[in-house]
Amino acid sequence: MIPAAFEYHRPKDMAGVLSILEEHGDDARVMAGGHSLIPMMKLRMADVPHLIDLQDVGGMSDIEIDADTIRIGAMVTQHDIIDNEALAQAAPILREAALQIADPQVRYMGTVGGNVANGDPGNDMPGLMQCLDATFTVVGPDGERDIAAREFYEAAYMTARGDEEVLTAVTIPVPMGGYAYEKQKRKIGDYATAAAAVQIVKDGGSCVSASIAMTNLSDTPIYSEAAGDALVGTSLDDAAIKAAVAAMLDDIDPTEDNRGPVAFKKHVAGVILRRAIERAWSRA
Amino acid sequence: MKDEVTSREERIENLKGMGCSRKRVEDARFTQGKGNYVDDIKLDGMLFGDFVRSPYAHAKIVNIDTSAALEVPGVLAVLTAKDLEPLGLHWMPTLAGDRQMVLADGKVLFQGQEVAFVVAVDRYAAADGIEAVEVEYEELEVLVDPFKAMKSDVVLRPDTVAEDGSPAAGAHGPRKHHNHIFTWEAGDKGPTFETIDNAEVVAEETMYYHRTHPCPLETCGCVASMDKVNGKLTLWGTFQAPHAIRTVVSLISGIEEHNIRVISPDIGGGFGNKVGAYPGYVCSVVASIVTGKPVKWIEDRMDNLMTTAFARDYHMTGRVSATREGKITGLHCHVTADHGGFDACADPTKFPAGFMNICTGSYDIPTAFLQVDGVYTNKAPGGVSYRCSFRVTEAVYFIERMIEVLAIELNMDAAELRRINFIKKEQFPYKAALGWEYDSGDYHTAWDKALKTVDYEGLRAEQAQRVEDFKAGKTRSLMGIGLSFFTEIVGAGPVKNCDILGLGMFDSCEIRIHPTGSAIARLGTISQGQGHATTFAQILASEIGLPADSITIEEGDTDTAPYGLGTYGSRSTPVAGAATAMAGRKIRAKAQMIAAYLLEVHDNDVEFDVDRFVVKGAPEKFKTMKEIAFAAYNQAIPGIEPGLEAVSYYDPPNMTYPFGAYICVMDIDVDTGLPEIRRFYALDDCGTRINPMIIEGQVHGGLTEALAVALGQEIAYDDMGNVKTGTLMDFFLPTAWEVPNYETDYTVTPSPHHPIGAKGVGESPHVGGVPCFSNAIQDAFRPFGNRHTNMPHDHWRIWKTANELGLHD
Known part of the structure; x- marks a missing residue:
């Protein structure tokens, strides 16, 4: 569990980061909390000749909340998410989800930016950000650009971010209505067997909008538009929830691992989504 | 004054x-x-050694090229079997009378096996050196199933075949097959079979006690320091038996025993994992002799889980006979024991299956027969007693499951069935059918106290109501009541019975x-x-x-x-x-x-x-x-x-026989397979109690390791012999979150032969806890037709049980 030798860089600003990325291309990786990348390096599964630590760059650790949007800097930790009262008021699903990630020690180090940028299908924040229709801001040699979370993930560890770009912030429209982040895992610190992020708006007893995303049930997070659509216009009766679950099951593609075979994962995904929908509805 | x-x-x-x-x-x-563990030991000029390990479970070693590794800055030497052979150290004796390769001698038999030992100025250089060693393998057919291994033409160990091609005799008698290690028997076969064949009621069950690992917080390691001036070797290490290690090192190295000093500093948990001798010890000693400098070897977590001393891996088949009223008349147990590539079980010499013949448990069973067949496969060697006396966890799990299955067969309450069959207080000292003499016990008192404390009748009524509610669609949760009454056999032991490699166990x-x-x-x-x-x-x-x-x-x-x-x-x-x-x-x-x-x-x-x-x-x-x-x-x-x-x-005149009564109440989510432990009550009788606080701590720890084993902890292999659970992400080590509140209780029945009447307690909670957790899960599904499902009861396996019983329809 000892990584191959690497060069450690600790630039003071983003210009410094970008110039190292430009110089070394594929051979360089940025690191925020390091809780995904360093284990991969120790297993010698990730070969990173140039490691760029973002700790000293600054300007990426703020949580800004206004009437319509929430902007979370890439270096904001999971602990910061849990600890921020205003954020818990504006988007309580974030705290509910962050509390289900790993354990307190990891949450002090692990960042939102790292969690969403790494493209690990086991991470919880990508699905959550798809549910919330977040936008990721990346900066590269050609300046800044925004990528929708729902367009960001291509395959396991493959994202729309270019090798020479750095993810700097996540912007979320202030969520409306009821919420739930439901996760089944084998133990504290585990990735999800299945997890569901649900945000529902209710008006006069019927659902006017619903957003649903699933975690660790495909090689990317799955935003299931069809599952959300199945709820809209209904009073969330049993038939509607069944339709949403069925739509979600059509969108996911789990694989067998030590958590269990595909049939089990699909069954649990359905149960978890139903519970998430019911909890979100009760809060809507 | x-x-x-x-x-x-x-x-x-x-x-x-x-x-x-x-x-x-x-x-x-x-x-x-401020503890001082082996990895805290730092000596002047100390080097670090680490292993090149096999990625394959079964392969021929065609060639090992160390030249590139020797070019890596900081790498001083790379040892292979060829270097150890002239010293006679390329193989070493195991505690079970077998031999084990120190470094791969022509072939590898399990994934992670030690192939070469890289010695470098620090562990970073050693890691780079490991990557630069080029090993050419030729893959061979992999045997991970002991039943298939017993039928296969593939010879795992060439030293098991005699010159005429027939299986050569092993350390514990003749072999039935070249991949067979030993057959060990206890009890009376004829009378037992006759009793069972003519019985009014017979319950049969096959169960697999899966392979797991003791996984101490601190992994195994050592520092070897050969002082060439005075000829003295000092060996610090994570040794559960430092004197035995000194003697073994002396016997295999030829260094006189007075010139060897073995020191076990603070040790961060052992649980059996640190009893045996490992290739790392031998290689560190040799490397220190070769270089004249101290050499440290410390396993990382993956090395520990994949290569040093697993536990369990017993395929058990049982038959228990009884009268219609529930009085047990006979017991038969057969075990196919998967020992991996080498038989490195840590058992007293005369007991190749440990004290598995305690499998009549706490019950007065007039006749019994046990047969154990040890088998080689392409898995890591070990077979240590993970927080139990030798194979007692397997024995107690077996009998406590058989009792539950018999209760189903008799349509009887399992608590009552136990009560009917307990050895009575006045029968002690009690001579069991499989040979042991139990020193003392008062099982009925302990059982009654336990049942009364948890309001057993009330729990059964609540459970019956839950089943009705479930059938009526009012709940998706089932309730299980896990019972376990165990008798341990500890304190090995009388020297007349118990030695390890000839060393008497005083x-x-x-x-x-x-x-x-x-x-x-x-x-x-x-x-x-x-x-x-x-x-x-x-x-x-x-x-x-x-x-x-x-x-x-x-x-x-x-x-x-x-x-x-x-x-x-x-x-x-x-x-x-x-x-x-x-x-x-x-x-x-x-x-x-x-x-x-x-x-x-x-x-x-x-x-x-x-x-x-x-x-x-x-x-x-x-x-x-x-x-x-x-x-x-x-x-x-x-x-x-x-x-x-x-x-x-x-030299103790007898073993001691601690016992206890455990009860677990569990709620199970049928749809997700999640178990939630509502209550766990543990009554232990360890004889005279020396320090109640330490006893309670030991019980908490042992129960937590029992929970781990019952609910998910395993070393699993795929068909190619790859370890699927080599990190703590997949190998279940419970955290505070997963652990319930434990209620502890006690009775005191002193050992009559021990000077202070004490019996030992550290392992009881593990021995009794595993069947208790497992029985709770199995009991929840009993009303729907479940007889037995194998551990570990992780979410998907619990879900599978529910699914197969039609509870998801």
């Missing part, structure tokens, strides 16, 4: 002797990060009283977290009347400690604890003579009273042990040598 105004009760309290919850003296350093204690009335005691055991420095001082305090706080306990240095066989199988209290009490009594006997002299009376006219000798009938005339200690050194006493020291080597 202060003493005169102190009451007897206060004097007892001041000793902090047996029965008091004395705080652990070890914790001051452990909680401050243990020892040596005491020196200092002139000012404090003392040091050294033992042949070694704590790995059990708190010996606390509890052995308590035994001595009560025996010799000096405060526990004035007694230092020292273990683990073979240059200073008396010879002993170490700590595992709950043997420290039964064996070394007895030696401590006996040595203490020798001290007391001499102290009595000194006191009598000082008090100017006959020896028989003084008697021991807490912390002093008093003149019989005149308690105001006394000499405290402190005064006696001073006199022993500083006063010329006719006919008595100066000094106050004693040593005792204790």
Whole structure:
């Protein structure tokens, strides 16, 4: 569990980061909390000749909340998410989800930016950000650009971010209505067997909008538009929830691992989504 | 004098002797990060060694090219089997009478096997060196299933085939097949089969006790330092049996035993994982001899999980017969034991399946027969006793499952079935059908207390209601009541029965009283977290009347400690604890003579009273042990040598048989497979209780490891022999979140043959806990037709049980 030798860089600003990325291309990786990348390096599964630590760059650790949007800097930790009262008021699903990630020690180090940028299908924040229709801001040699979370993930560890770009912030429209982040895992610190992020708006007893995303049930997070659509216009009766679950099951593609075979994962995904929908509805 | 105004009760309290919850003296350093573990040892010029390990489970080694590795900066040497062969060290003896490759000799037999040993200036250079060693493998057919291995033409171990091509005899008799290791039998086959064949009721079941791993917090490691000037080898390591390691190192290296000093420093948990000898020890010693410098080897977590000493892996088939009223008449057990590539089980020599023949459990079973077949496969070697005496966890799981299955067969309550069959108090000492003589027990009292405490009848009523609610669609949760009554067999052991590699399993204690009335005691055991420095001082305090706080306990240095066989199988209290009490009594006997002299009376006219000798009938005339200690050194006493020291080597007349009654109440989410432990009640009877607080801590720890094993902890292999659970992401180690609240309770039935009546407790909760957790899960599904499902009961397997019973339709 000892990584191959690497060069450690600790630039003071983003210009410094970008110039190292430009110089070394594929051979360089940025690191925020390091809780995904360093284990991969120790297993010698990730070969990173140039490691760029973002700790000293600054300007990426703020949580800004206004009437319509929430902007979370890439270096904001999971602990910061849990600890921020205003954020818990504006988007309580974030705290509910962050509390289900790993354990307190990891949450002090692990960042939102790292969690969403790494493209690990086991991470919880990508699905959550798809549910919330977040936008990721990346900066590269050609300046800044925004990528929708729902367009960001291509395959396991493959994202729309270019090798020479750095993810700097996540912007979320202030969520409306009821919420739930439901996760089944084998133990504290585990990735999800299945997890569901649900945000529902209710008006006069019927659902006017619903957003649903699933975690660790495909090689990317799955935003299931069809599952959300199945709820809209209904009073969330049993038939509607069944339709949403069925739509979600059509969108996911789990694989067998030590958590269990595909049939089990699909069954649990359905149960978890139903519970998430019911909890979100009760809060809507 | 202060003493005169102190009451007897206060004097007892001041000793902090047996029965008091004395705080652990070890914790001051452990909680401050001041422990001294093997990886804390840093010597001048120390090198670091680490292994090139096989990625394949079964492969021929075509070639090993070390040239590129030797070019890596900081790499000094790369050892292979070819380098060890001239020294006769490319293979080493195992504790089970087999041999094990130190470094791959022509082939590898399991994934992670040691292929080459890279020695470098630090562990970073060693890691780079490992990557640069080029090994050419030729893959061979992999056997991970012992039943297939017993039929396969593939020869795993060429040394199992005789010159004429037939299977050669092994260490424990003839082989049935070249991949077969031994057959071991206990009991009477004929009468047992006859009883079962003619019985009114027979329950049969096949169960697999999966492979798992003790996974101590600290992995295995050592530092070897050969001083070429004085010819002395010092070996620090995570050894549960330092003296045995010294003897083994001497026998295989040819270095005389007085020139070897083995030191076990603080050890971060053992649970059986640190009993055996590993290639890392041998390679470190050789590397130190070759380089003339100290060499450290420390496993990382993956090395530990994948290669050093697994536990269990028993395929068990049982038949139990009974009358219609539920009285058990016979028991038959057959085990196919998967030992991996080498038989490295840590069992007493005459017991290749450990004490599996305790599998009649706590029950009066008139006739029984056990047969165990050991088999080689392409898995890591081991077969250690993970927090239990030798294979007792397997035995107790087997009988506690068979009882449940028989209860189903009889349509009887499983608690009542146990009660009907318990060995009765008046039957002790009880001679069991498979040969053991149980020393003492009062099972009915313990069982009744347990059932009453949890309101067993009420729980069953609640469970019945839950089943109705479930069937009516009102809930998706089922309730399970797990029962377990266990009898352990610990304290190996009588030397006439028990040796390891010919070393008799006695243990020892040596005491020196200092002139000012404090003392040091050294033992042949070694704590790995059990708190010996606390509890052995308590035994001595009560025996010799000096405060526990004035007694230092020292273990683990073979240059200073008396010879002993170490700590595992709950043997420290039964064996070394007895030696401590006996040595203490020798001290007391001499102290009595000194006191009598000082008090100017006959020896028989003084008697021991807490912390002093008093003149019989005149308690105001006394000499405290402190005064006696001073006199022993500083006063010329006719006919008595100066000094106050004693040593005792204790060979126990029998094992001890702790027992207990455990009950678990669990709710199970049928749709997700999530179990939630609502209540866990553990009653332990470990005989005389030395330190109730430490007992409670041991019970909590053992139960938590039981929970782990029952609910998910396994070493799983795929068909290619790849380890699927090589990290703590997949290998289940419970955290505070997963652990329920435990209620502990006790009865006290002292051992009649142990000097202080103590039986040992460290492993009981694991032995009793595993079947209790498992039975709770199985019991929840009993109303729907479940008889038995195999552990580990992780979410998907529980879900699978529900699914197969049609509960998701």
